[in-house]
Amino acid sequence: xxxxxxxxxLLSSLxxxxxxxxxxFLLVHLxxxxxxxxxxxxxxxxIDKLEMRRCMDxxxxxxxxxxxxxKNVGNGTLGRTCPDQRRTVTSLIAEALPSTIALxxxxxxxxxxxxxxxxxxxxxxxxxxxxxxxxxxxxxxxSMPSMWLGPLxxxxxxxxxxxxxxxxxxxxxxxLILPAFMLGTHLMAMLARMTRSSLLEVLGEDYVRTARAKGxxxxxxxxxxxxxxxxxxxxxxxxxxxxxxxxxxxxxxxVFARPGIGTLLLEAISQRDYRxxxxxxxxxxxxxxxVNLLVDLAYGLADPxxxxx
Amino acid sequence: MRRFFGKVGIGPTFGLLLLTAFFLAxxxxxxxxxxxxxxxxxxxxxxxxxxxxxxxxxENGCDVLSQLLWGARLAAGxxxxxxxxxxxxxTAVGTIAGYFGGWVDEVIMRAVDVLLAFPGILLNLAIVAMxxxxxxxxxxxxxxxxxxxxxxxxxxxxxxxxxxxxxxQAARALGASPWRIMLRHVVPNTLSPLIVQATxxxxxxxxxxxxxxxxxxxxxxxxSWGSLLSQGTTYLWRTQHLAMAPGIAIATVVLGCNLxxxxxxxxxxxxxxxR
Numbered sequence: 355x356x357x358x359x360x361x362x363x364l365l366s367s368l369x370x371x372x373x374x375x376x377x378x379f380l381l382v383h384l385x386x387x388x389x390x391x392x393x394x395x396x397x398x399x400x401i402d403k404l405e406m407r408r409c410m411d412x413x414x415x416x417x418x419x420x421x422x423x424x425k426n427v428g429n430g431t432l433g434r435t436c437p438d439q440r441r442t443v444t445s446l447i448a449e450a451l452p453s454t455i456a457l458x459x460x461x462x463x464x465x466x467x468x469x470x471x472x473x474x475x476x477x478x479x480x481x482x483x484x485x486x487x488x489x490x491x492x493x494x495x496x497s498m499p500s501m502w503l504g505p506l507x508x509x510x511x512x513x514x515x516x517x518x519x520x521x522x523x524x525x526x527x528x529x530l531i532l533p534a535f536m537l538g539t540h541l542m543a544m545l546a547r548m549t550r551s552s553l554l555e556v557l558g559e560d561y562v563r564t565a566r567a568k569g570x571x572x573x574x575x576x577x578x579x580x581x582x583x584x585x586x587x588x589x590x591x592x593x594x595x596x597x598x599x600x601x602x603x604x605x606x607x608x609v610f611a612r613p614g615i616g617t618l619l620l621e622a623i624s625q626r627d628y629r630x631x632x633x634x635x636x637x638x639x640x641x642x643x644x645v646n647l648l649v650d651l652a653y654g655l656a657d658p659x660x661x662x663x
Numbered sequence: 664m665r666r667f668f669g670k671v672g673i674g675p676t677f678g679l680l681l682l683t684a685f686f687l688a689x690x691x692x693x694x695x696x697x698x699x700x701x702x703x704x705x706x707x708x709x710x711x712x713x714x715x716x717x718x719x720x721x722e723n724g725c726d727v728l729s730q731l732l733w734g735a736r737l738a739a740g741x742x743x744x745x746x747x748x749x750x751x752x753x754t755a756v757g758t759i760a761g762y763f764g765g766w767v768d769e770v771i772m773r774a775v776d777v778l779l780a781f782p783g784i785l786l787n788l789a790i791v792a793m794x795x796x797x798x799x800x801x802x803x804x805x806x807x808x809x810x811x812x813x814x815x816x817x818x819x820x821x822x823x824x825x826x827x828x829x830x831x832q833a834a835r836a837l838g839a840s841p842w843r844i845m846l847r848h849v850v851p852n853t854l855s856p857l858i859v860q861a862t863x864x865x866x867x868x869x870x871x872x873x874x875x876x877x878x879x880x881x882x883x884x885x886x887s888w889g890s891l892l893s894q895g896t897t898y899l900w901r902t903q904h905l906a907m908a909p910g911i912a913i914a915t916v917v918l919g920c921n922l923x924x925x926x927x928x929x930x931x932x933x934x935x936x937x938r
Binding site: 601 | 777
């Protein structure tokens with residue numbers, strides 16, 4: 355049974371990666387109008403247009419274009435940048451990615467470290483003032499647009515209180531705090547709500563009542579019996595959301611002027627460097643699929659029922 | 664009044680109030696706006712709120728309140744269109760996948776998997792960025808292209824349950840065609856969770872559209888809420904009112920959707936409301 359679960363899950367991830375590659379390749383063709391006109395503008399110099407066409411392989415048939423695209427993905431370079439061909443797309447992404455992963459990791463840490471206590475406290479005292487407070491915090495976190503929260507955090511903690519470094523000084527851990535809060539708040543609110551409802555559900559289960567009935571202390575019942583089961587779906591969602599954090603980093607990196615894959619993507623968009631846009635999109639989407647696969651496999655290992663379904 | 668609160672709950676009622684205010688602003692706001700959205704008053708740049716300009720002016724001397732009201736119409740128009748399109752496409756595709764099953768289901772769900780593999784605003788951003796001076800139409804297209812998949816998944820899950828129910832089998836036994844069964848018997852019984860999804864989806868579209876305008880891709884009007892926020896944050900060090908107005912506006916609408924969505928979900932799924 356385990357082998358077939360693994361095979362099925364791997365197969366569906368592979369189809370997703372293949373589909374993503376085709377879609378990213380087609381992106382330039384899907385949009386109405388001539389791609390080069392779209393990129394350079396209709397009144398651009400014909401020589402520039404010709405060069406762009408050649409650089410992007412648009413002078414070839416669609417099949418040849420796709421073949422070259424797959425070849426570039428296969429050999430790991432993702433092609434050379436266009437119009438100026440000095441670097442491979444992979445080298446640009448490799449430079450940018452560590453900073454984005456650090457940001458996403460810090461945001462995940464912030465989300466979990468606040469969401470779990472908030473959700474647990476709310477679930478242990480439902481309909482109390484504590485629960486109401488936690489609900490208000492989560493609703494505010496879900497509703498606040500991150501591109502508003504980020505600048506507000508900067509205005510308060512950097513300009514006003516001067517406790518934390520701003521966009522000019524992003525090195526080291528202190529520089530990561532505000533961006534991590536900007537990126538992680540939405541996820542924190544989501545996870546806090548999930549923790550609350552998941553724990554409330556588990557606390558009503560028979561085995562929790564049994565544990566209480568045999569005289570275990572409240573702490574042991576909650577920590578050993580209830581929380582362990584309640585957290586499984588929460589951790590799964592957190593894992594799946596890691597990919598969304600990579601994509602959400604685009605906005606955070608813009609607000610804090612941080613280097614990273616989002617900044618690279620936005621620069622490529624403004625310079626109309628199509629290959630880099632394709633490359634960044636592909637890398638983020640494929641990491642997302644991979645993380646989802648790993649989370650699913652881990653979930654399958656933890657909970658045998660999943661493997662059978 | 665107390666009866667109404669008891670039945671609907673204070674959260675959803677508050678959410679409904681917020682959303683009503685938003686749609687009213689979108690509907691009649693532009694007529695009530697004291698100035699045109701792009702009318703500049705160069706003698707009054709970056710002014711704080713006053714009697715003449717209730718929410719102040721921006722760096723071009725435009726009235727922030729007027730921009731906000733026009734922006735509400737833009738946000739409501741785009742979001743309603745996108746949610747309606749996604750709801751229609753997603754329900755149709757999900758119902759077909761769930762009802763027919765087999766290879767039809769397999770093909771559709773693989774396509775859904777591919778679109779779900781683009782996290783967050785990634786695909787929307789790539790599409791809007793590729794089109795030169797992308798306007799409202801491109802925004803709607805970009806937000807719809809992967810927006811429907813969530814609805815399709817919910818619809819499919821519902822249809823899988825409903826298609827085995829007795830009334831569907833009865834219709835089948837009476838010789839009704841699959842399309843008639845889907846339209847008349849299956850879809851009406853799957854709508855509740857889809858409406859809940861649409862309520863949360865509306866908030867999502869407002870946020871994504873604002874994020875795209877904030878990032879400066881596409882060419883929506885200068886008074887779109889995302890653009891106003893982006894402009895406001897540029898001047899945050901000098902004056903706060905520019906960033907506060909659009910930020911509060913976006914947060915209010917998203918909060919309203921979440922409260923109403925929670926209320927509807929509890930109502931359609933009574934098990935949840937006990938918690």
